[in-house]
Amino acid sequence: MNIVILSRNAQLYSTRRLIEEAEARGHLVEIIDPLKCDIIIEKEKPTIFYKNRYLDYVDAVIPRVGASITFYGCAVVRQFEEMGVFTIAKSDSILHSRDKLKSLQRLSKAGIGMPKTVFTNYSRDVEEVIKYVGGTPCIIKLLEGTQGLGVVLAESKNAAESVLEAFNGLQARVIVQEFIKEAKGADIRALVVDGQVVGAMKRQGKEGEFRSNLHRGGSAEIIKLNTDELKLAMNAAKVLKLPVCGVDMLQSGRGPLLLEVNSTPGLEGIEGATGKNIARAIITFIEKNRK
Structure with a gap:
C-alpha cells in the first residue's frame, strides 16, 4: 500500500515509529506536510497537489494534525476522504474531538461519566459557577489549551474568582470543572485502536504539580484497566467515531x-510505559480496514 502520514515533522517519535512499522510490513510510506498541500476542487475529480505532483495514488492516510493547524489539516484529510482514500481518523471526528465543549456535550449525552463541568459565556456570577462544580478547589481550563497549557487549579474561592474574572476580561472561553481529589494528581491514558484498548498507562504529575502531562515532567507506568475503565475508553471512542485515539x-x-x-x-x-507495539497495531488496523 501507499501510505501517507500527514505530519509537519518527520523526526517526531510517533511519525518515525509509524514509518518503521509500515515499511517493515512492506508498505511505501511518505511524509507530507498538510500546510504545503493544494486542494483542487473540481467536478467529480477532487484531488490534492503537493510539490509538483498529484496525490492520486494514495491508499491510506494517517493524520498527525497538530492543534495549531486543525482547520487546514482537516480540510486536507476531508479532501482525501472525497478521493476515496481510507483514513484512520475522519476529518469531522478530529474537529469534534478538538472542540472540548462539543465533545463533552456529546459524551455526557451518551452517558459517559465525567467531572462536573460548567461552561459560561463570560458570566459575571462567578460565585454561582464555582458552586455548580462543588466549590473549590476547582479546575479552570481554556477551551483551546493542549498538553496541560491553559489549565489552572484554583485552590480557594478568591483564587477561582480572580482567574475567571481575568479570563473573562480577555474574552477567553473557559470551562470550570470539579477537582477530583482522590485522583491524587494522576490520570489514565488508554490507547484505542480499532475500537479496542491496546495499551494503558497511569500518568503521575511531578511533586507539587496537579497536571500529569508527560510534557510537563510527569511520569508514566503501565496499568491494567478494570471493566468500567475499559468500557469508558471504548464507548468514548465510539461516540466520537475515532477508531484510533487516546x-x-x-x-x-x-x-x-x-x-x-x-x-x-x-x-x-x-x-x-507499556512496552507494547502500538504503531504496529495502527498499521495492522489500516491493512484490515482499507478497502
Missing part, C-alpha cells in the same frame, strides 16, 4: 471519569 480519564470514588479524547495521540509515552 482516552484520558481520572479514577474517582464514583468510578472512572472522562477528561478528554485525543484524536492524534502521541506514541512515545504509551509505548515506553
Whole structure:
C-alpha cells in the first residue's frame, strides 16, 4: 500500500515509529506536510497537489494534525476522504474531538461519566459557577489549551474568582470543572485502536504539580484497566467515531471519569510505559480496514 502520514515533522517519535512499522510490513510510506498541500476542487475529480505532483495514488492516510493547524489539516484529510482514500481518523471526528465543549456535550449525552463541568459565556456570577462544580478547589481550563497549557487549579474561592474574572476580561472561553481529589494528581491514558484498548498507562504529575502531562515532567507506568475503565475508553471512542485515539480519564470514588479524547495521540509515552507495539497495531488496523 501507499501510505501517507500527514505530519509537519518527520523526526517526531510517533511519525518515525509509524514509518518503521509500515515499511517493515512492506508498505511505501511518505511524509507530507498538510500546510504545503493544494486542494483542487473540481467536478467529480477532487484531488490534492503537493510539490509538483498529484496525490492520486494514495491508499491510506494517517493524520498527525497538530492543534495549531486543525482547520487546514482537516480540510486536507476531508479532501482525501472525497478521493476515496481510507483514513484512520475522519476529518469531522478530529474537529469534534478538538472542540472540548462539543465533545463533552456529546459524551455526557451518551452517558459517559465525567467531572462536573460548567461552561459560561463570560458570566459575571462567578460565585454561582464555582458552586455548580462543588466549590473549590476547582479546575479552570481554556477551551483551546493542549498538553496541560491553559489549565489552572484554583485552590480557594478568591483564587477561582480572580482567574475567571481575568479570563473573562480577555474574552477567553473557559470551562470550570470539579477537582477530583482522590485522583491524587494522576490520570489514565488508554490507547484505542480499532475500537479496542491496546495499551494503558497511569500518568503521575511531578511533586507539587496537579497536571500529569508527560510534557510537563510527569511520569508514566503501565496499568491494567478494570471493566468500567475499559468500557469508558471504548464507548468514548465510539461516540466520537475515532477508531484510533487516546482516552484520558481520572479514577474517582464514583468510578472512572472522562477528561478528554485525543484524536492524534502521541506514541512515545504509551509505548515506553507499556512496552507494547502500538504503531504496529495502527498499521495492522489500516491493512484490515482499507478497502
